[in-house]
Amino acid sequence: MIQELKNNYGHLFENDLLTEINQVGTFKEVPEGFKMINIGEYVKSMPLLISGAIKILREDNDGDELLLYFLEKGDTCAMTLTCCLGQTKSEIKAIVETDAKLIMIPIQKMEEWSAKYKSWRNFVFESYHNRLNEMLDTIDSIAFLKMDERLLKYLNEKARVSEDGIIKNTHQEIAYELHTSRVVISRLLKKLENLGEIKLHRNYITLVK
Amino acid sequence: MIQELKNNYGHLFENDLLTEINQVGTFKEVPEGFKMINIGEYVKSMPLLISGAIKILREDNDGDELLLYFLEKGDTCAMTLTCCLGQTKSEIKAIVETDAKLIMIPIQKMEEWSAKYKSWRNFVFESYHNRLNEMLDTIDSIAFLKMDERLLKYLNEKARVSEDGIIKNTHQEIAYELHTSRVVISRLLKKLENLGEIKLHRNYITLVK
DNA sequence: AAAATTATGTAACCCTTGTTACACTTGTTA
DNA sequence: TAACAAGTGTAACAAGGGTTACATAATTTT
Numbered sequence: 150m151i152q153e154l155k156n157n158y159g160h161l162f163e164n165d166l167l168t169e170i171n172q173v174g175t176f177k178e179v180p181e182g183f184k185m186i187n188i189g190e191y192v193k194s195m196p197l198l199i200s201g202a203i204k205i206l207r208e209d210n211d212g213d214e215l216l217l218y219f220l221e222k223g224d225t226c227a228m229t230l231t232c233c234l235g236q237t238k239s240e241i242k243a244i245v246e247t248d249a250k251l252i253m254i255p256i257q258k259m260e261e262w263s264a265k266y267k268s269w270r271n272f273v274f275e276s277y278h279n280r281l282n283e284m285l286d287t288i289d290s291i292a293f294l295k296m297d298e299r300l301l302k303y304l305n306e307k308a309r310v311s312e313d314g315i316i317k318n319t320h321q322e323i324a325y326e327l328h329t330s331r332v333v334i335s336r337l338l339k340k341l342e343n344l345g346e347i348k349l350h351r352n353y354i355t356l357v358k
Numbered sequence: 359m360i361q362e363l364k365n366n367y368g369h370l371f372e373n374d375l376l377t378e379i380n381q382v383g384t385f386k387e388v389p390e391g392f393k394m395i396n397i398g399e400y401v402k403s404m405p406l407l408i409s410g411a412i413k414i415l416r417e418d419n420d421g422d423e424l425l426l427y428f429l430e431k432g433d434t435c436a437m438t439l440t441c442c443l444g445q446t447k448s449e450i451k452a453i454v455e456t457d458a459k460l461i462m463i464p465i466q467k468m469e470e471w472s473a474k475y476k477s478w479r480n481f482v483f484e485s486y487h488n489r490l491n492e493m494l495d496t497i498d499s500i501a502f503l504k505m506d507e508r509l510l511k512y513l514n515e516k517a518r519v520s521e522d523g524i525i526k527n528t529h530q531e532i533a534y535e536l537h538t539s540r541v542v543i544s545r546l547l548k549k550l551e552n553l554g555e556i557k558l559h560r561n562y563i564t565l566v567k
Numbered sequence: 568a569a570a571a572t573t574a575t576g577t578a579a580c581c582c583t584t585g586t587t588a589c590a591c592t593t594g595t596t597a
Numbered sequence: 598t599a600a601c602a603a604g605t606g607t608a609a610c611a612a613g614g615g616t617t618a619c620a621t622a623a624t625t626t627t
Contacts (some may be wrong), residue, residue, distance in 0.1 A: 207494060209502045217497070231487035240494055263472075263479055270472055270479075277486045278440035284493040285416060285449055288426070291500050292537055293418045296584070319604060328501055330585055335605060351593065351604060505614065528574060539615055544575060546614095560574060560623060 153199050154252060157223055166266045170197075174252040185243035186229075192239060194253040195229045198222055201249025202310040206242040206326070215291075216303070216326040218283035219246060219310050227280035230259070230273060246310055296329060297337045303327060304347065308356050316354040362408050363461060366432055375475045379406075383461040394452040395438075401448060403462040404438045407431055410458025411519040415451040415535070424500075425512070425535040427492035428455060428519050436489035439468070439482060455519055505538060506546045512536060513556065517565050525563040 151171050159167065174197070179185070186192065188208055196203075203220040205228070220226060220243075228241050262269040290299050303323070307316045324334045338354070341347045348355045360380050368376065383406070388394070395401065397417055405412075412429040414437070429435060429452075437450050471478040499508050512532070516525045533543045547563070550556045557564045 207497060207501070209498060211502075213502060215497070215501045227486070227490065231483065231490060240491065260476075264476065267469075267473065273483075274440065277436070277490075280490065281436060281440060281486075281493065282449065284490065284497070288416060288424070288493070288497060288500070289418060291497070292416070292424045293422060321604080331605090332586075332607085333584060336584095336607080339606075349605085530574080540575090541577085541616075542614060545577080548576075558575085 157199050161272055162268045166269060173258055174254050177251050177253055179245050179249050181245055181248050183245040186239050187242050189238050192229050194255050196226060197252045198224050199250040202246040203249060204244050204246040208242055213328055214325055215328045217287050221310060225276050227277050247312060299327060300337050319352060366408050370481055371477045375478060382467055383463050386460050386462055388454050388458050390454050390457050392454040395448050396451050398447050401438050403464055405435060406461045407433050408459040411455040412452050412458060413455040417451055422537055423534055424537045426496050430519060434485050436486050456521060508536060509546050528561060
């Protein structure tokens, strides 16, 4: 496992820190669809992503959900960071989007490493920075874009994190993640297909370009 | 100035750190309406808020804006934090909402203090945590609420940060911050007045309760 | 005080999105 | 293979909110 750690985080962390991570971290493989954490749950460890993707969702009291962003290789979960420190409940739901490999770090190490390693502090700050920017991007989408633009942006992101570039979702699933209805999505998808932007199939969609 | 620092941050920071802040920080009073930073500008120092409020806005390419949240006493700007480290441009606009007193810290100190003081690290993490939660709250509003609910929530927040509980804005100003049109706001405000929730006046609004 | 400016009220209309309903197709199960 | 379930296409309609237009009221300027 030290190899995958080195490959993905070797350029970020000094050797002492890599050794420590190797000692206390546990390697995990999680399959697509696995629910990493739900809203209201407490966090007990912090993930470093090696491969695959994790989608982060927000949910309101009625169970309506909204896709916030994806975590990918080299990312960690900023929400986890804040939850660890404050010992507060998770504000988001995290589900594995494509089969993922990750290293789980016990949360006690966070504070210790923040004092000890400059590279760790930078990583944590960098992570917060990325997450804040992704949240801003999400806000831009829902505040400033119309549904067809949001949908196209969504499809591009989905394709990006999926390795083979194919969006393997039903219209209903897309509707949930964009917080709208299936009929609206079907309608707009058909429009995008007529514009030559995408190709529709049963259970999957491909981008044309 | 050491007194105002002690009053507002004494419980957060150890004495050594307070002394350092007092040495390198510069005290500032900024009037309502003052633009602290614009999108695309570089950040040169970091504010610690003593009193007053600062509103943080997002803006798209067409100049359309959207209120994200308010900073108040004891807060700092998480965006500034990230900008300092990455030497990147600001992603947001910050305007003084009610006359504010603040202490400006040169950004070079950030890294130094993060290594040296645990209380500083906690303050920075805590700050990120709060900002992420406020962003989530903003996302909830625009994704899950209808305009009349958003408006009422907006009015309550405005009243909270305004000391005297009076919302001193025109319908047009409210429309800008919620990214909608003046006519829509006038229409909904009248509805809220008829429901007995608010009282409308020229240039200001009061909450009923 | 007349004129101009700013703020608000409101009607009429349109577009986007959400809802309901139902047909059709594809895949799965009995 | 018949029955069922799941996914998609589409029409018709409703509702929310954005736009245009104009009237009136309050305030400031000349």
